[in-house]
Amino acid sequence: MKIGIFFGGPSREREISFAGGRTVYDNLDKALFQAVPIFVDSRGNFILLDWHYIYKGTIRDFYPPVAALPASEHQLQVYMESLGALGTAEQDAIIAEVGRRVLPHELPELMDFAFLALHGPGGEDGAIQGLLEWYGIPYSGSGILASAFGIDKIAQKKLLKALGKPTPDFRTITAEEWDTADRGALLNYLTRELGLPLVFKAPRQGSSIGISILREPTPAQFAAAVERSLFRKTVTRDDWHRLGAQDKIVWVQHLTDIREGIGLPVTLSISDEQLVADHTTGMRQEPGLIYHPEALLQALDLAFGATGSVLLTNVDGEAQVLVESFVAGREFSCIVVEDPDGNPLALPPTEIVKGEEMFDYRSKYLPGLARKITPIDLPEAEIQRIREACEEMFRTFGFQVYARLDGFLSKDNQLFLNDPNTTSGMLPASFFFHQAAEIGLNPSQFLTYLIRTSLAARRRAGMKPVQLGTLVQQLDAAVAARQQHEQERTKVAVIMGGYSSERHISVESGRNIYEKLSSSIKYEPVPVFLTGNSQEFRLYVLPINVMLKDNADDIREKIEHAEAGHGLHPVLERIRREASAITSTYAGQPTAQPRRISFEELAQEVDEVFIALHGRPGEDGALQQELEKLGLPYNGSGVESSSITINKFETNRRLREAGLRVAEHRMAARLEWQADAESFYRSLETQFPYPFIAKPADDGCSSAVKKIKNRAELAAFSQLIFRRQEELMPEPATVLNLGFKEEFPQKDAFLVETLISRDGARHFLEVTGGLLTHWQADGTLGIEVFEASEALATGEVLSLEEKFLAGEGQNITPARYAPESAERQRISDEVKAELKRVAEVLNIQGYARIDAFVRVRGEAEFGGAVEVIIIEVNSLPGMTPATCIFHQTALSGYTPYDFIDRILEFGKERNEKLSLGARS
Incomplete structure (x- = not known):
């Protein structure tokens, strides 16, 4: 079945949608489905995306393509809307760089089913659902009416009030009211009616975008909260002139961030209500509109020569602000799915535990920033009360297939539900997959179930009943056949976790490897968690629900909980019984507790190992030594090379002795x-x-x-x-x-x-380059070095988040060594030759990532000397969905699965060579 995955979109949540679309693309069961990636840009164009762009870290890393960007003094990355008003032909030329435009009437030819990973306006509001209904294409999730209702927080509040359901008291402020109001009197009114703290929300946004909490009745903070929800910003002359030149650039970047700022394009109003727009930048813009961050920089400098304050307003901002009473209590989120009979089934609700900070966009999507406890730590009867309330809201709002419902349990034990989402975030450890794992479904299996359930929902609603009935029957038969072939796959232990400061990233890498392999026809992955210390490694086979906990510490806690003799939570037992009709068909095996396993037992249960650990242990050769004793093939370099590359001092010493440049x-x-x-x-x-x-x-x-x-x-x-x-x-x-x-x-x-600096070079940049090894016909080792990525740090050094988390880093692949293509390729070839020398000196095998600085010398435009200064070598590089090694392999024609498959095959061939050598 051809599954069109719609992701990206015009909303402020487009980066999470992009990352979620990639998760769906990778996790669709390859034995059942063919994925068709439909990227939706911020102007609403449908693009059949070339597959390798799916593995970019962020949308701005590839779209709009570099060739379409206006000259930018500060090399700022922008979205499509920053290119200004473009005609159809101009948009087509840009689209052609990354794929091909798809017109709506072409969609039925490309897909049998549409999986919607779009968020917010344009994705969850009924618009795309209506288009697909028009063309008779079945799609995932709720229908038109429920979607339109699910995005409108004000309409939801009114219905809940009308039905007598508990919901925080609320008021609304329109943009027009705000512009003319006595703001002191308005603050007093809201405080009197709703109390403090006050919660301000943008009523048609998700992911906590445009939300503020006002704890004190301070006029300035009140104005900032309202403006945040309207996507406006008042800036004073003093604010602006207090900033240095570099600080202004950072401030504008933050302000125009679609997630945390107001985004672009904006109008700029000064106190006499004249619009200011600078026309000397070369940016394309209409009178009164500012599209590009650098145009905004110049416009602000110009404006503050004439006025004391300006108001910036996003042209696609909100028209109203929802103001609610603050609920002090425990926050939770619950996924509700339809069971095979079309009845709502609430999965175990997750409690969100955080400090004083709000559960905002970053806390939702960056592992470790907020703890997620599933099920919420309450008596069984209370958890059941939450589940029943969520199921009732699901029915009341007419949701279909699945929804995510958020809520609070107040200190006086009152239950409030609010902000339902008809499209949940679909990152690997999001609530969506996290709670489905508690009934035993891995992401691939859960997606299969949702596609089947969506087909049934569309059929019940009257869409092509005969055709969709046949499609459901075909899918059911294919799922049954898939289960029969489960035992024929190669078993791979994916070892993740560890006890280093990189353990959370290791879990992200391990989960990604697991998910790529679990949706394949060839491999059956077995998730294994490593904990302990350098004197004793402890291995645990993980059930899927424990593997998908938020981070390594949560996983370790669950293992300790099981070892202490605590059985399955009674609520989980109950939900698993209720979900048995789902899991008996789609899960294939029952869920279990974490199970301690020795290395010897591991060798009996699996055919090979993928080490997804970072730092010690994993990259130091100690684990590899244990695996070699048992003859288990593994990925990456051998014991000796790993023991060198883990030590940056020793790595640098050896490279310097070999004539390579190091600090x-x-x-x-x-x-x-x-x-x-x-x-x-x-x-x-x-x-x-x-x-x-x-x-x-x-x-x-x-x-x-x-x-x-x-x-x-x-x-x-x-x-x-x-x-x-x-x-x-x-x-x-x-x-x-x-x-x-x-x-x-x-x-x-x-x-x-x-500190490695420019040192007078004409061009200076930081790069990270991946490589892959293979055995050549003569038995020697071949090394394929990929095009390096240029890494852009927002701080003084690249952070873990920028390297590995979706939507955070800025990695440009291939690196921008020079504007002219021949010169760029000359420099790239020299860099790759140096990285290959590093691999040879250190005897790297399998794959690796090498970080370096590059200086291009000389006054001339072409032919300058190239200096490569090596920073470090990672023998087991991060394999998270957003890491740039996948951007690099894609340029060489390898999908992430192909790359992982090559790594595993190399390890198996090396093991065979070692076995032959030992016997001879």
């Missing part, structure tokens, strides 16, 4: 610091002038990598990395500006390196 470096030891901290600091300052880089020598992936600019930061870094206790000391953490829940390992030594 000047030395180890800084705890004993030296403890003996005389002042001498320790002076010694480092003498050898390395500020600023320099400090980082752990044996952790990878930006963990605790810091640019040290002065003595205070050096002292803070030393205190934190040499600390004895687990928790961070607040004062040094503040000095280093550590982010929310940022990990910082404890070590006996750290690595200090010269």
